[in-house]
Structures are given as C-alpha cells and as structure tokens.
Amino acid sequence: MASKRGDVRVFEGLQELATSLADYIAEVSDVAVKERGAFSVALSGGSLISTMSKLCEPPYLKTIDWSKWHVFWADERVVPRNHQDSNYKLAKDGLLSKVPIIPGQVYSINDAMSADGAAEDYEFGLRQLVKTRIVDVSTSSDCPRFDLILLGMGPDGHVASLFPSHPLTHEKEKWIASIKDSPKPPPERITFTFPVLNSAANIAMVLTGANKADVLEKAFGDLQAPGVLPVQMVFPTEGSLGSFDTYASISLANKLVPATNTRRIPQVAFNYKTPALVDSFKNSLRELQVEGCVVDVAWP
Numbered sequence: 001m002a003s004k005r006g007d008v009r010v011f012e013g014l015q016e017l018a019t020s021l022a023d024y025i026a027e028v029s030d031v032a033v034k035e036r037g038a039f040s041v042a043l044s045g046g047s048l049i050s051t052m053s054k055l056c057e058p059p060y061l062k063t064i065d066w067s068k069w070h071v072f073w074a075d076e077r078v079v080p081r082n083h084q085d086s087n088y089k090l091a092k093d094g095l096l097s098k099v100p101i102i103p104g105q106v107y108s109i110n111d112a113m114s115a116d117g118a119a120e121d122y123e124f125g126l127r128q129l130v131k132t133r134i135v136d137v138s139t140s141s142d143c144p145r146f147d148l149i150l151l152g153m154g155p156d157g158h159v160a161s162l163f164p165s166h167p168l169t170h171e172k173e174k175w176i177a178s179i180k181d182s183p184k185p186p187p188e189r190i191t192f193t194f195p196v197l198n199s200a201a202n203i204a205m206v207l208t209g210a211n212k213a214d215v216l217e218k219a220f221g222d223l224q225a226p227g228v229l230p231v232q233m234v235f236p237t238e239g240s241l242g243s244f245d246t247y248a249s250i251s252l253a254n255k256l257v258p259a260t261n262t263r264r265i266p267q268v269a270f271n272y273k274t275p276a277l278v279d280s281f282k283n284s285l286r287e288l289q290v291e292g293c294v295v296d297v298a299w300p
C-alpha cells in the first residue's frame with residue numbers, strides 16, 4: 001500500500017489499467033480483511049464497473065476473500081433496482097453476480113422511497129454498520145472510514161453525485177444526501193458527502209475516456225489553489241500507512257494519440273495530492289511524446 005503512494009504509472013491500454021486496478025483492489029481488500037476481518041467498499045456508477053471486470057476472472061475470483069466484502073454505493077440513482085439507470089443493477093450485472101459475494105452484505109438503497117427518504121434510510125443503515133464496525137470509524141470524527149471508495153469522474157469534474165457549484169459539495173453534517181437536480185440524468189440521486197468520502201482509508205479514482213482530459217488539465221492547473229471542482233475536493237484526511245492513497249487512472253485517448261498512430265491508448269495512473277507527483281506525471285507525458293505520441297494538453 002505505502003509503495004503505491006506517489007506512483008505515476010503509464011499504462012499501455014485499458015487492459016493494463018484494469019489489471020493494475022484489480023491488483024490494487026485485491027491488495028486493499030487483503031489488508032482490510034487481515035486487519036479488521038471485513039472489507040467495506042463503496043462503488044460508483046459509470047464506466048468504473050466495466051473497468052473492474054477483471055475481478056470476475058482468475059486469479060482474483062479465487063484469491064479474493066469475497067465473503068468478507070461489504071458493498072455500498074458512493075452514489076446511486078433513485079430508480080427501481082432493476083432499472084437500466086440503477087448503479088446497483090450495473091454493478092450486479094457486471095460484477096456482483098459473477099463473484100461469491102454474500103447477498104446480505106450488498107447494501108443497495110431502498111428503491112421504494114423518495115430521494116430524501118432513501119438518503120436518510122441509507123445513512124441510518126450505515127450508522128448501524130459503523131456501530132458494529134462492519135464499516136470502520138474515523139479516528140477524528142464519527143464518520144465512517146470505508147476501506148475503499150471507488151470513484152469515477154464526470155467530464156465536468158463531478159465525483160459521486162457531487163457536482164460543480166452545487167451546494168451539496170459544502171455539506172458538512174449529513175453522511176448521505178439526496179439531490180433532485182443532478183445535471184447528469186437521472187436527476188434524483190443519493191450521494192456520499194465529502195466528509196464521508198474524505199474519511200475513507202483509500203480512495204481509488206478511475207478515470208478513463210478522452211472527454212476527461214480537459215477537466216484533468218484544469219484540475220492540475222488549479223492544484224496550488226483551493227480546489228473548486230469536486231474532483232479537487234477529494235483529499236482523504238486520515239488513514240494508516242499509506243492508506244491516504246488517491247489512485248487515479250486517466251485515459252487521455254485522442255489527446256495523446258493521433259488517429260494515424262497505431263499505439264494503443266495510453267493510460268496514466270497518478271496520485272495528484274503531491275505537487276511533486278504532478279511533475280512526475282508531466283514527465284511521463286513527455287516520455288510518451290518522445291515515443292511518438294502527440295500531447296496537445298497545455299500543462300502549466
């Protein structure tokens with residue numbers, strides 16, 4: 001774990017990225033199971049689940065102690081569980097139904113409730129699980145300390161269902177909040193708030209797609225200033241031995257690879273918490289340039 005802190009990794013393609021992500025998740029799971037006898041993990045929606053699909057294959061299928069997994073959602077759309085838009089359905093179809101997770105340890109929202117009700121209900125359930133330490137607790141607040149929260153990022157810089165300039169990004173009291181005006185459809189969702197996200201032992205940000213390149217450039221450009229984009233507000237505040245890691249993987253796709261270049265899409269993993277790492281990241285990009293890729297992102 002500690003060794004991951006500060007890594008800048010450039011992947012040759014989505015497959016390599018997916019393998020690295022699966023290794024990372026397996027390792028965080030192992031550590032949590034050894035230390036606490038349980039692994040609490042929160043998922044998001046979007047492309048994340050398909051990027052996690054290596055977990056359904058050997059060796060992970062057999063080596064991970066799935067019986068210790070407790071699965072939550074960092075954000076969920078308020079739709080029936082069998083609806084195409086449901087993050088639960090996405091994860092169930094793409095991952096949970098393919099691995100031996102215990103159904104009673106999969107904590108989906110109550111889809112019969114309104115957004116407000118579902119958020120309150122989810123927070124209530126989470127509080128019980130923190131009491132019994134199925135989910136660990138922060139040492140500096142009463143917040144849950146998830147072993148791992150997996151986040152994607154939208155092209156506008158949103159994470160979970162925390163959108164740029166939305167008042168929910170400043171929510172300090174609630175663990176789980178409802179949103180009824182999500183700019184990304186569907187409009188009604190529930191989401192972890194920043195106090196919960198940033199209390200996690202590990203956050204993995206999994207960002208793929210050329211449409212993320214511009215916002216990443218912005219996030220890097222604003223690194224020295226207080227972050228205004230939700231993606232910049234993801235800063236885990238506590239953890240043990242390297243467990244503050246922010247693991248990010250980015251596909252800059254066409255930003256880096258001209259159409260005529262047969263090289264596969266480069267994927268980059270980095271920890272953006274430390275400015276020195278940003279330099280390292282830029283150096284990685286320069287190396288890619290040397291190797292014949294075109295970088296047309298203007299890095300500060």
Ligand SMILES: O=C(O)[C@H](O)[C@@H](O)[C@H](O)[C@H](O)COP(=O)(O)O
Nearest residue numbers: 044045046047152153154159160
């Ligand atoms: O339910 C959701 O909409 C998500 O949780 C959301 O936060 C998602 O993770 C990002 O929008 C990235 O989605 P992509 O990876 O598909 O771009």
